[in-house]
Amino acid sequence: MSKNSEEEKLERILKEGLDSLWKKEKSEHQIIKGVYYPSYIGSCLRKQYYIYTVGESVTSEELVIFMTGKGIHELVVKAFGEKVNVESIEAKINLEITNKIKLSGRVDIIIADLEGKKYLIEVKSASKIPDNPYESHVLQLHTYMQALNFNEGYLLYWNKRDGNIRVFKVIKNDEMMKKLYERIVMLDYYITINSPPPPESYQEGKKWECKKCPYLNICNPGPL
Ligand code: SF4
Numbered sequence: 001m002s003k004n005s006e007e008e009k010l011e012r013i014l015k016e017g018l019d020s021l022w023k024k025e026k027s028e029h030q031i032i033k034g035v036y037y038p039s040y041i042g043s044c045l046r047k048q049y050y051i052y053t054v055g056e057s058v059t060s061e062e063l064v065i066f067m068t069g070k071g072i073h074e075l076v077v078k079a080f081g082e083k084v085n086v087e088s089i090e091a092k093i094n095l096e097i098t099n100k101i102k103l104s105g106r107v108d109i110i111i112a113d114l115e116g117k118k119y120l121i122e123v124k125s126a127s128k129i130p131d132n133p134y135e136s137h138v139l140q141l142h143t144y145m146q147a148l149n150f151n152e153g154y155l156l157y158w159n160k161r162d163g164n165i166r167v168f169k170v171i172k173n174d175e176m177m178k179k180l181y182e183r184i185v186m187l188d189y190y191i192t193i194n195s196p197p198p199p200e201s202y203q204e205g206k207k208w209e210c211k212k213c214p215y216l217n218i219c220n221p222g223p224l
Pocket of ligand 1: 215
């Protein structure tokens, strides 16, 4: 069934509204060389390079996914707040990597006290709960653990398709910390020399990421 003009108009207005919300959110953090984001650092290095050199942009599909995730985050915070004392929501962190490079971001939830213990939690909405947490999320969580001096953190996956929830405990480890530092230094290097790094997602066979990547045309990694 083809869409009529009013259906198209409502879809367009919603997308424009989402775009406006996204721009407001992004205006709170500027894209500056040397300041990198924990939530991006595990994703395709080449995509991050484009964010810093071409400018940040999203496809309308990414925008809907991003906003869905945001809504789920808010709901999780609210639900925890019904039962336990939430110490902070979106606590800002800064992690210095070198004197010219730092990671800056916000950790989703810190539970103040649950049976005498503090919990650092990062929430992820997904279409499928993985058997093990995704490495990109583990790297992100390592930034927060390191910055806030936690030896463990928790990744909470919320399956938006079937309603399942799963929590994974992650213990901070040197191997992940090394990987995190290496990725940041590498990203900064490519931005400094103004040359894109290899098309990481494509080379790792994550073509679904390339298909929704706003930089696909510039990157041109190969057949999808
Ligand atoms: S198209 Fe794929 S490889 Fe290229 S920047 Fe985007 S995600 Fe990375």
